[in-house]
Amino acid sequence: MIIVAVVAVCAVLLVLAFVLPRFSRRPQRGTQRTLGAGARAGGKAPGLLGRILQKPFSSSSRAVGRSGSAGRRARGHMPF
Template sequence: MVVGIVIGVCVLLVVLAFVVPKLSRHPQRGAQKSAGLGGRVAGKAPGKLGHWLSKPFSKSQKAMGKSAGAGRKGRSKLPF
């Protein structure tokens, strides 16, 4: 379920960054901020468990950033 949501957000960010590159920064930051919040909450678990629980959130943040960057990069290569 959560993986599907992250994939959906990444696809949405790619499309948004490709269509409107300058306006895609704010939604990207918002999505990464919400994933960061989940990671911070999960990281408060004791010991190694906190590290393990926060790892998926950091991976999803990284994926969101890469997908938005890929959309902007693809747009910049177009001739118009």
């Protein structure tokens, strides 16, 4: 369920960053902030469990950042 949601958010951000590169930064930061809060909450668990609970949120945040930057980078390579 969460994987499908993250993939959908990444796809939307990729398209938004390609079409409107300047306006894609705010949704990207908001999504990363939300995922960062989940990672911080999961990281409060003790020991190995904290790292296990934190990892999906941090890797999802990284994926959101990469998809947004990839859309802006692709837009920069376009001839128009």
